[in-house]
Amino acid sequence: MSERSEGPQTGKIVVVSGPSGSGKTTVCDRLRSDPHITLSISATTRNKRPGEQDGVQYHFVGRDEFLHRVRDGRFAEYAEYNGNLYGTPRQPLQKALEEGRTVLVEIDVQGAAQLRKLYPEGMFIFLDVPNRETAATRLERRNTEAPENRYRRLETAERERGTASTMHFDHQVINDDLDETVAKIRHLIAGGETAG
Numbered sequence: 001m002s003e004r005s006e007g008p009q010t011g012k013i014v015v016v017s018g019p020s021g022s023g024k025t026t027v028c029d030r031l032r033s034d035p036h037i038t039l040s041i042s043a044t045t046r047n048k049r050p051g052e053q054d055g056v057q058y059h060f061v062g063r064d065e066f067l068h069r070v071r072d073g074r075f076a077e078y079a080e081y082n083g084n085l086y087g088t089p090r091q092p093l094q095k096a097l098e099e100g101r102t103v104l105v106e107i108d109v110q111g112a113a114q115l116r117k118l119y120p121e122g123m124f125i126f127l128d129v130p131n132r133e134t135a136a137t138r139l140e141r142r143n144t145e146a147p148e149n150r151y152r153r154l155e156t157a158e159r160e161r162g163t164a165s166t167m168h169f170d171h172q173v174i175n176d177d178l179d180e181t182v183a184k185i186r187h188l189i190a191g192g193e194t195a196g
């Protein structure tokens with residue numbers, strides 16, 4: 001993977017990262033309704049959950065196809081998360097930035113660390129939960145994971161906090177109240193600097 005900065009761009013990359021259960025997806029879903037914001041759609045090898053549509057939440061691809069795209073350099077970053085591969089397609093991201101758009105990228109902490117090298121001037125936001133119990137309750141309510149997978153995600157979340165503390169995020173937002181969190185992030189994107 002290249003570590004140089006990408007070509008000329010006038011847009012802004014906003015990376016929202018954080019542990020499973022922090023509410024990243026819900027927050028980014030709200031933010032994507034803003035016409036000024038383009039949401040980066042990742043590719044993944046994980047199975048589709050009920051209600052998910054190809055090309056909306058993710059581009060769902062097989063492992064061979066994913067690895068082929070890795071070899072072709074088609075991802076700005078990619079990472080393995082709980083046994084599945086996830087990657088940010090490079091071309092649409094670069095195009096949107098060249099068009100001056102604000103691109104929202106929702107990824108795990110390993111991916112955020114990779115993007116930081118490519119886009120050092122980006123805005124990196126770490127979204128966290130008030131406490132471990134909240135993350136567990138959210139994952140349980142969401143009911144998308146088998147119990148052993150939920151446990152694994154919570155363990156991963158602990159590791160992610162460790163990695164996050166060694167990587168420089170520009171802002172940390174504790175997602176206690178969804179409306180407040182969305183408002184805070186909107187404010188940060190608009191150029192306000194009060195949160196975190």
Ligand code: 5GP
Pocket residue numbers: 018019020024042043046077078079081086087088089106107108109110111112
């Ligand atoms: P989920 O399976 O719950 O949709 O996502 C699992 C984790 O993968 C989440 O932390 C999510 O933010 C992260 N993720 C989603 N897309 C990408 C991506 O393109 N790259 C990386 N590194 N992580 C991603």
